[in-house]
Amino acid sequence: SNLRPVVFHVPQKETALQCRYRLMRKETHDWNQAFWANHNERFFKEKEDFVRRKLDDKQQTVDSAEARLSADELSEFYKAFLDKNYPLHANYNREWYHKNLRLLFPAFQVFLEKIYNKLFKR
Numbered sequence: 001s002n003l004r005p006v007v008f009h010v011p012q013k014e015t016a017l018q019c020r021y022r023l024m025r026k027e028t029h030d031w032n033q034a035f036w037a038n039h040n041e042r043f044f045k046e047k048e049d050f051v052r053r054k055l056d057d058k059q060q061t062v063d064s065a066e067a068r069l070s071a072d073e074l075s076e077f078y079k080a081f082l083d084k085n086y087p088l089h090a091n092y093n094r095e096w097y098h099k100n101l102r103l104l105f106p107a108f109q110v111f112l113e114k115i116y117n118k119l120f121k122r
Contacts, residue, residue, distance in 0.1 A: 001036030017113055021106040028099045035092055043081060050077040 006029055008022050054069055082089075 001033055001040055003033055003036055015113060017106070018110050021103070021110050024103055024106060028103065031099065032096065039085075039088075046081060047074075047077055 008026050008029075010022065011018065014022070051069055054073060
């Protein structure tokens, strides 16, 4: 996908709680990465098929110099793709919110653990 690669820092003295939280974050990131990689692959394949069909209708080859579609012609594809994938995108959004909300409590626990360690375990 086009997402920025993320390297999750592993502290030298990582606690079990911090490790569990880091792994949850990585799992969420990997899920997100896989979704968008799959989505983008489908998008570009379907777009290429659409362009080929349109150019065939115009009796132009993909390699010819004039083989370009206008923004209006491409907008047909974009709308159809979004309409077709609406349920998938809605499900992705629900799942993304769910996964990120699940990270809040462990993040808060790690925060409290760090404060406790700074105050009492110097």
